[in-house]
Amino acid sequence: MTELDDYTGRARAWLDGATADLPADPDLAAARAFMARLYDAGYSGITWPAAYGGQGLSAAEERAFQQASRDHPLPVGVFGIGLGMCGPTLLSIGTEEQKLRYVRPLLRGEEIWCQMFSEPGAGSDVASLQTRAVRREDGTWVINGQKVWTSVARQADYGLLIARTDPDVPKHQGITMFIVDLHHPGVTVRPLRDMTGESHFNEIFFDDVEVAPDHVVGEVNGGWSAAVTTLLHERVSIGMGGTRTERPASFAALSRTARERGLLADPAVRERLLDLYLQERPFDLLNAKLSQEVKAGVQPGARGSVVKLLLAELTLDSADIAGEILGPDAVAHGEGGGKIAGALAWGPGMALGGGTNEIMRNIIGDRVLGLPREPAVDRGVPFRELKVGTQAKEAGK
């Protein structure tokens, strides 16, 4: 038995105990309490540096824990943005003080984080954002503007925000990243009801929100490269997270249903199931391969966009194929049903959140294949002169 086997065994035993008394549908307090137990047991931030509250272990232990937890649905979703994106960003470009102050509470679930990049006028073109941060004479930054598509904003204590700090330079050069306290009275969070009928995301309004100078992350006006770092983490986190839970329209689930309903005698059904398998299995194998690469010290970088794109297509296509298998039952159901209808309604979100499929293809082309960039009409033009968001409307008046 290797040390890693020991580790996995201990993790599994701990998980069995810690998840035994979890409520069926844990509320925020229960999720926080669980996160604290997870941290105290040494299973939060497994690969993060010990100096900031992590365990300082290798990707092998991280993977072992992921595998051990596969059969235990953990109530950690609300911490996902912090763990997957904000934390890693702070670790890579935050100041020593920021890391010492924020990383440990993030890992322990004491402070929940969100990420505030997108705006109504800045979707795919995030760098055209209009939220302003102006520096007062005492050095304090004052933020005004609006963000959108923010997950967990209602629960969050802090968020990473990017704002325009210099409108007189080209758009990428005048952006700064800040740590913002969501409890500031100038912050208003409004749930955004999406096409699933639920509110997975929020709009956030900033009205004279003050941020101390030591809450700048990275360089002033260097926020774009900071944001790119965060977004890389986001795509890897979305794409590679896609194999952790069973998808409702998975090959395994749909072929089980087809068998139960006696549909496998129909060659058209078998063909669609094979199509699904040939889309799902290579994706899962690629994910497994990327995990092994990470373990061997090779980071996926922009290749996170490959798995993000493939997961989006798989999510949309598998829900589509489910319709072929289930017929009208896929879209009309009684009590306890609705998984496929849910997958159909959620699918577009997967293909839009974290960057659209078209943006993923741009990133793969530009950053993985090294293709020449699209000529940009706004390159080198000061932000103030661009047609973006409401600025375009004002310019057109």
Next chain:
Amino acid sequence: MRLLQSDDQRDLASAVRAFLAETSPIGRVREIAESDAGHDPRVWERMAGELGLAGLAIPEEHGGSGAGRGELAAVLEELGAALTPSPLLGAVIAADLLLASGDSAAAKDLLPGIAAGTTLAVGVLPVPGDPEITASGGTLTGVAPRVPHGLDADLIIVPAGGELYAVRGADAARTALTTLDLTRPQARVEFAATPARHVGTADVDRALDLASVALAAEQLGGLRRCLDAIVEYAKLRVQFGRYVGSFQGVKHRLADMHCVLEQAEAVVRYATWAADEDPGELPVAAALAQSYLGRAYFRVARDHLLLHGGIGFTWEHDAHLYYKRAKTDELLLGAPRRHRERLAAHLDLLP
């Protein structure tokens, strides 16, 4: 499950790549393809002798080096990328059929020559619908309608009625076929009471599984080379005052092709791992490998030709060589529906 190549496998691949760049550049590939020779005997001799590639996956007791399928895949990827007209794949199928036959005397007699490359052997894997070959009194009668490198072969290993036979190439009546892919010549091989040595039983399923994985490695190499070529071209070619690779219409297709490459590589590594380590998982992995790689390589080869524009349709450009190889490979072990049907059976989808 290991999905990464070892350092040794990567080193082997780069040695083979360097060897092929020197001995079998694309100009030389074209010369061989347009000549009557099926392959370059000097290249084969060096591949088998200096590099030991013919005996790579043959056990040491039979004169090979007893390496794994992962090593073999690393080599075949390079041959596929370089389009080298090489009888190696057929020789691998021959050796796999012999090894699975349970006939240790025949293995002892025949494998050392195959491992040394001095006996050029090809294995025949029939496709559903092929005519029957019958055995009677130490002879075979019937037709193997398409045998890659059948004309070059010293020894033909052929299943008939569930048993395996070895026939001297010179004893069969062989006719060269006109093939779409000139780099992978094929022959019709006719047996008319042709003397044949009985070699145990024919485990065609296992040989087909192993051949599916081996061919998938070749396909992966070709696929990657196609994508590299068109990405390179998209960075150089200018139209409408822009590099064509900067147009989203082109860039997005290349991005999709890259996604296919990433998955194809994962599938090949998985199938190779199964061939080496997990006999129980090999059948489904092999059927997956051919079901995925066959379509993947052809579509990437087709799109890489199309994205070159008119130059891709010319004889002088290499794009058509890959397009033709990709289609040939997709059908080599049977139409895609055969592999999909095998896959369906292994996934328990048949009613």
